Amino acid sequence: MNHLFIRTATASALMIGTQGVAASPPAEDYVAGEQYRGGSQVCYADDLFKAQWWATPDQQPADALTAENTWDSPWVLLEAGACDGSGDNSGDSSSDDSGPGGDDPSSLAAYQPGQSYLKGSEVCYADDIFVAQWWANGDQAPAEALTVQNTWGSPWILKESNGCEANGNSGDGNDGDSASTPIPLSISASQTQVTGGGTLLLDANASGGDSTFNYSWAQLSPTIPEAEIASATSASTSVILPAVAYDVTYIFSLIVSDGDATEEAQVTVQNFAMDVGPDANSDSDNLVTAVISASANSVGCSGSVTLDGSRSSGGSDMSFIWSQTSGPSVKLSNYVGNTTQAVLPEVYSNVTYTFQLTATDSTAASNVDEVSISQTGCASVDGHVMDMSELEAAENALSTDSLLQEVKDTVETRGNVIVEAVQPGRNANPENVQRVESIISSDTWDYLFPLRAEDYTYTNFLRAVAKFPAFCGEYTDGRDSDAICRKALAVMFAHFGQETGAHATAWDEPEWRQGLYWIREIGWTEEASGGYGACDPGSSWAAEVWPCAINADGGYKSYFGRGSKQLSWNYNYGPFSQAMYGDIYTLLENPELVADTWLNLASAIFFFVYPQPPKPSMLHVVDGTWVPNRVDLANNLTSGFGVTTNIINGAIECSKGSEDYRSQYRMDYYQNFAEFLGVDIPADEELGCxxxxxxxxxxxASLDIYWDKDWSWSAGNPNNKSFACQLVNYQTAYSALNEGDYARCVKANFDMTIDYQN
Structure with missing residues (x-):
């Protein structure tokens, strides 16, 4: 089953299929004076061309035929003669053909079950004229438009009731002279429950009708993982269900038509996950098992350990991400690839390190494994010795502020073992993920972000949500969890539109639905060196704490904007990596992961739930935790959408007396998303800033969340030093929101050794 949606600037480069219009061209004709974005395909002089990047109106496909280099023109020739006979390529869209989309009802074709229709297509169905608002799949019938609660619930909308009566072209089997014969239909499955995948038989029992039956089987849900339907146009068909790592409920649909009457039936099949051990192998593309083999699980005073993930199994194009989740910080030899090495320096006390491997295949199936390595302490004492338990007790005693505790609860993250297992429709998805799924389905995601970069997938969105339990989480104090979730999504999506939107007023899609178009900052590539980095050692403490990685050309890697938040600078990549993996080096060494994985959306939620004192988090604004006091009110800071813009970019877009155009865009997008998601906007909510x-x-929201050296005097300690850190309101390398940062602060500021055993 193919779920297709249009990404090109004009209509589309999609082939209809065997039931579509004969001799359909591979793309729309080039229109002189139009501008096209990267990826657009057009027909020009019978040839098929593709735009490599944005093409302005004065850059025509013909330029590609005379350019000396492929970079001299945005256009490249894909296939000569591919459009032969498809049109005159003049850009004139007028035609004497009154086929689908024409105004004359007598020319409209009856809806054909199983056929896909382009945006703008008009059909007759049950005497009524329907028009496709966007691409309509073969399993999305016009009848759905009569029962959905909102116009976006179906690609079809009713254009004219009884508009097809005159020509008898109703699409429901009524020829205008006699009623069609109903088709009693039932379908069955040889098994309604399977474990570990397998083959089953779907069988139809249809009777009545006026002529030979046409059959069309389809998988309605979920989108992924996809079952293999052997014969989609037969009365009976075998279906192969893949082995899955989680329980999946499949819904299959059958549409039967005799050319006049049409009937549909559905059947549900449950595919349960098989308990797969760590050494099991599977040839399924939808099941991944990550496996780490360590050259040693314990080392003496010092040594190196090779970590090998090559025994991991799964589908094609496997990728690997390494991180360290516990123990004294160690920099691995590399953080992507199926093997890496850890060099363990001497330590004073016995310690245990934990390393984690995330394995993912091309279907987005993913799995996590971890291994623990123990090391024997042998190093001599370096300065004052403090037990880890003593440091943890000191941290707890300094972290009793109620607001700090609320913030720590908000920024809590789940382990990646849980996150990577998330799949659409999975019964074991975390509670907040299931809440989001009930509001934003895969089809809704496609509708809201039809122009998104391909790595902004629905699965990546759900995994990003899973990482943060407080985002769309459950409130147990009487607040409406579902309403807060809807509002949080509307706010976040609106900011997507401004931060990563195409902002193309001439395109078919309204601007509020053009978000997530950009995934990498314009003008930057992964091969670029320098830029957006405080990298030179000694230039700042940030360069020491979050060291920049080295590129292939010997320069520093660039930490330009990536993902839905356009995360930039090494001093933001490092803390984000710490929050996502427990390891600053994973993303400092491989910043491209912020664009290529679920981190592309997690970065936005990270920014949504984390405060920047004296600014509150956007989540605390939405859920009502933040209540402005007299200092806030004196600055006209009130709860509402406008203050979230102030949090994001207040110094640039706010406090001007008149609304900045960027803030106005955000307001417009928010109002559209709020309407779509059923979010009530109170009359007194301040939308601007x-x-x-x-x-x-x-x-x-003023809160001290960073640790710095405590300079106080302490009797009984060496040289009467405190051997402690204190909370401060300015940024340092050590955050009270990160587990273990207090101990790191003390170790960095004093001549001392940590005893990890006690």
Missing amino acids: ANMGQFQTGGS
Whole structure:
């Protein structure tokens, strides 16, 4: 089953299929004076061309035929003669043909079950005229438009009731002279429950009708993993269900038509996951098992350990990500690839390191394995010795502030073992993921972001949500969890539109649905060196704490904007990596992962739930945790969408007296998303930020969340030093929101040794 949606600037480069219009061209004709974005395909002088990047109106496909280099023109020739006979390529869309989309009802074709239709197609169905708002798959019948609650619930909308009566071309079997014969239909499955995948038989029992039956089987849900339907146009067909790592409920549909009457039936099949051990292998493309083999599980005073993930199994194009999740920080030899090496320096006390491997295949199936390595302590004492338990107790005693505890609960993350197992429709998905799935389905995701970069997948979205339990989580104090989730999504999606939207007013899709178009900052590539990095050692403490990686050309890797938040600078990649993997080096060494994996959407949720004191988090604004005090109110800072813009970009877009155009875009997008998601916008909610001041110390979100050296005097300690850190309101390398950062702060600021055993 193919779920297709249009990405090109004009209509589409999609082939209809055997039931479509004969001699359909591979793409729309090039229109002189139009501008095309990267990936667009057009027909020009019988040849098929593709835009490599944005093509302006004065850059025509013909330029590609005379350019000396492929980079001299945005256009490249894909296939000569591919459009032969498809049109005159003049860009004139007028035609004497009054086929689908024409105004004359007598020319409209009856809807054909199983056929896919392009946006703008008009058909007759049950005497009524329907028009496709966007691409309609073969399993999306016009009748759905009569029962959905919102116009976006179906690709079809009713254009004219009884508009097809005159010509008898109704699409429901009514020829205008006699009623069609109904088709009693039932379908069955040889098995309604299977474990570990397998083959089953779907069988139809249809009777009545006026002529030979046509059959069309389809998988309605889920989108992934996909079952293999052997014969989609037969009364009976075998279906191969893949082995899965989680329980999946499949819904299969059959549409039967005799040319007049049409009937549909559905059957549900449950595919249960098989318990797969770590050494099991599977040839299924939808099941991945990550396996780590360590050259040693314990080392003496010092040594190196090779970690090998080559025994991991799964589908094609396997990729691997390494990280360290516990123990004294160790930099691995590499963080992608199926093997890596850890060099363990001498330590004072016995310690245990934990390393994690994430394996993913081309279907987005993913799995996580981890291994623990123990090391024997032998190093001599270096300075004052403190037990780890003593440091943890000191941290807890300094972290009793109620607001700090609320913030720590908000930014809590799940382990990647749980995150990587998330798949659409999986029964064991975390609660907050299931809440989001009930609001945003895969089809809704496609509708809201039809122009998105391909790595902004629905699965990646759900995994990003899974990482943060508080996002769309359950409130147990009487607040409406579903309503808060809807509003949080509307706010976040609106900011997607401004931060990563195409902002193309001339395109068919409204601007509020053009979000997630950009995944990498314009003008930057992964091969680029330098830029967006505080990298030179000694230039700042950030360069020491979050060291920049080295590119292939010997320069520093570039930490340009990537993902839905356009995360940039090494001092943001490092903390984000720490939050996602427990290891700063994973993303500092491989920043491309912020664009290529679920991190591309997790970066936005990370920014949504994390505060920047004296600014609150956007989540605390949405869920009502943040209540402005007199300092906030003196700056006109009130709860509402406008203050989230102030949090994101207040110094640039706010406090101007009149609304900045970027803030206005955000407001417009928010109102559209709110309407779509059923979010009530109170009459007194401040949507803009033109008259807001900036957040100041003393506001209700003012909070000390960083650790720095405590300079106080402490009797009984060596040299009367405190051997402690304190909370401060300025940024340092050590955050109270990160587990273990207090101990790191003490170790970095004093001559001391940590005893990890006690």
